[in-house]
Amino acid sequence: MAISPGYFLKEAGVSFRRNWVMSLGAIITIFFSLLLVGTFVITGILIQEILASVEEKVMIQVFLKDGYAPEDLDPLQTSLVEDARINSVEYVSKEQALERFKEQTADSPEIVDQLPNNPLPASLEVELVDPEDVEAVVVDIKAHPNFVNLIANPEDPEKDLKYGAEIIDKLFQLTNVVRVVVIVLVAMLVFVSMIFISNTIRLAIYARRKEIAIMRLVGASNWFIRMPFLLEGVMQGLIGAALAIGVVVVMRQWLVPWLSDTLPFLPVTLSAGATAQLGLILAAFGVAIGLIGSIFALRRYLRV
Amino acid sequence: MAISPGYFLKEAGVSFRRNWVMSLGAIITIFFSLLLVGTFVITGILIQEILASVEEKVMIQVFLKDGYAPEDLDPLQTSLVEDARINSVEYVSKEQALERFKEQTADSPEIVDQLPNNPLPASLEVELVDPEDVEAVVVDIKAHPNFVNLIANPEDPEKDLKYGAEIIDKLFQLTNVVRVVVIVLVAMLVFVSMIFISNTIRLAIYARRKEIAIMRLVGASNWFIRMPFLLEGVMQGLIGAALAIGVVVVMRQWLVPWLSDTLPFLPVTLSAGATAQLGLILAAFGVAIGLIGSIFALRRYLRV
Amino acid sequence: MIVMEHVTKSYAKDKPPALKDVNVDIEAGEFVFCVGHSGSGKSTLIKLLTREILPTDGTIVVAGQDLSQMKNWKVPYLRRNIGCVFQDFKLLPNKTTYENVAFALEVIGRSRHVIRTQVPEVLRLVGLEDKGPSYPDELSGGEQQRVSIARAFVNRPPLLLADEPTGNLDPNTSLGIMSLLSRINKTGTTVLMATHDREMVDSMRRRVIALENGKVIRDQDRGVYGYGD
């Protein structure tokens, strides 16, 4: 049975052209589904980045008592710098703290001028790699032997060790909710795409059910009948994906710059690598959707 | 030509049952499209509310000089209270201002204790109905005859009149971007729905093109041929909308309470009125999509 | 009833026309056979009369109306006055025998009462009284042909066109159908029938129009099938 593989390609192509109304429908369907998936993935990436930039600003502050011994500070600072979970450790002197306070209360600078001396403590500002480690790091700092010598209130260390636990918790909750919502939406859309595509191919089979019956009567084997449908589905998936990728690339060119212009205080960027990855994902999705849709429709409507 | 109107209903129903594979496909399509539209509208409403609650916090502060004349203040306060654009006007005394400052700088309360006297001015806090009016109201306040008598720096009124112009601007930009994004997404989805539905009905017509040709040969008029398709489209739209409304109601019961539990610091509510309105919108959308999809498909594929 | 003047029909420019300069005049109440080889243009002639296709040239007048000048929206009303038995039956596949026949009445807005009495009657006439609930693909070829015949004259049209209505029927059933058509013709209906059935044509002795390669080569009252003898 030397059936030339070219036969199926030819057949898929011919049916593609002759039934172009339906092929176009399937392509548009796949295109829009993938476009929506792509939009959501991009939105997801952007939100991730924005959240990440906010999370970065989460830090632990250790307030030092006036007149602490520098030889007590050094070991703590060194051990923090060596900690893999920690991104950076910055020392803020009393003068720097007052400077900052002035900036913060720029509304009523006269307050600072009225101060007889500098009441603000020096501090260490510890920035974390992953904000989720904050509690563990705090415990470690408290456990450091020099810690009690450095702070003003050894009996109540919470007073001198600030890390905005509440804000971090809220932020994590928000991040998680956003993540869950995005994942649910993408899953929903993929599901919808599958239903749409399987539906389209099912209708294509339905419209050609007489043809299929005739093929069977003439002695065509099951795979002979199925092959062109599978190829057609994959072709449609690929074309739909190509269109979607094109739009994503255009979006990256125009939409992302516009967004970061409009929202200069939020970091809106989409790297070329992420775009390429997204393109690959969409192409794979297109092929998978076309193939799974075809197989699903074939299984239900070409049971032999 | 007394064609019983029942004929078309019967015909639509029969074709509905006999071609249930395709009818189901169309219903699922409409259902998901409307569900997505609904989800977006709800998300839009929630975001609106959250933003509104943030916007409410935008206010104009007028700082009063120490020892101002109360008889100068009263006319200004009255005129502000009578202004329709203004929601509320609150007087904050010097003592209250210091109290607040203590709360804000709870980190370092020792600062306040070190102050020899209260350096903070009394103020009027003006809350607006619509934050967009802020510039106009500021101009009006400056133009008030008593204004110069009340403030510490008549030569530079900007110093004593604060309204966080930058923050407001940023907030407006964010709100507008979010609004544009939501509107674009909803428009895209409606468009996708239309394409999907018109595609489904087009395929239904395609699958029945022989039947239609035969009807023509037997002398059926154009409307006679079209009617059942239109009714079928509307029926499918209505069923799809009903399913979508059901899911929205369930979401309101379960998702919204969960969200406001998870994000207690954000005001997440969806009133019964808004839900009913959304239901009506979805039903209208379903019918419109079914009808427009049918008409579009009929016009293209039943040209007579 | 039917007047065709210099009618030519070409399906494609590069092929010889299916009908060439055909002149036919059929009076109301006549019974006419149209014979000819496979591909000689019989079905084309019938499709022209129902305005399924338009002639390339010439004029066709059916029941006083010029088909080339006719507005598109008027075509359904023309067709309601023409019963047509199609060579390939053209039954609606998702309607039963009963519904297929009833459809011709529903289309022209007949009441349910009329449908309920006329459909069973006409099914009895073609011998399908017990096939009412069967779908077309549950019927034998001959049975489908008879459903097509029943649908064509259930609304008693003044003109009946039949394209090889006995092609799939055994001689006995064919005879039954022919006597039915004769009876219908006697009530005043004009009948034009394309056929290959030599025996039938020869025994009926009606007017015969013979086509060959799209030309009328014979138009004879009380004629015979001819050819091949």
Next chain:
Amino acid sequence: MIVMEHVTKSYAKDKPPALKDVNVDIEAGEFVFCVGHSGSGKSTLIKLLTREILPTDGTIVVAGQDLSQMKNWKVPYLRRNIGCVFQDFKLLPNKTTYENVAFALEVIGRSRHVIRTQVPEVLRLVGLEDKGPSYPDELSGGEQQRVSIARAFVNRPPLLLADEPTGNLDPNTSLGIMSLLSRINKTGTTVLMATHDREMVDSMRRRVIALENGKVIRDQDRGVYGYGD
């Protein structure tokens, strides 16, 4: 070649069976007519032989294979050894005449070279050499029937089933097709043909199996059409 033993086929429980206790034995190389009224079960018999439908009862053996026991995936290979002319033609509507005939060869994996030589030859045999590029709905009824015939024997199957292959043909063309079938039969192909054409059956004098209401009422070598005389 074909052995049917006590074969019964009911389409629905509440209806009389379409075939009742049919016993038929056809040797390789025979030429057999199957005659009977419309609805007597001729097409049902042919559909049973291609395993388009399964019998309710009894055994059918075609080319040494028991059809009731046959695995589903083997059916295509059975059908490749049976040429079948269907009563309703069953042409693929979106393939041209040439492609429809070529399809029967593509399905069994014939090379392009074989297709290019055999298809035009067989089209010439049925008189359609110039209709190669036409789609089925551009052909006359008789032309479609001839395409169906051409497709059935383009791959020279050992068994040829023909369901009223001359129903839509004029007597001349019918004669041509019949002599073609005779020639095919002389090369060793078994031919079973359902028909209504009395003249044909009477003039050929071959074996005739007559059906009535699903029963074999006559099985006669060198028989005649019978009925209605």
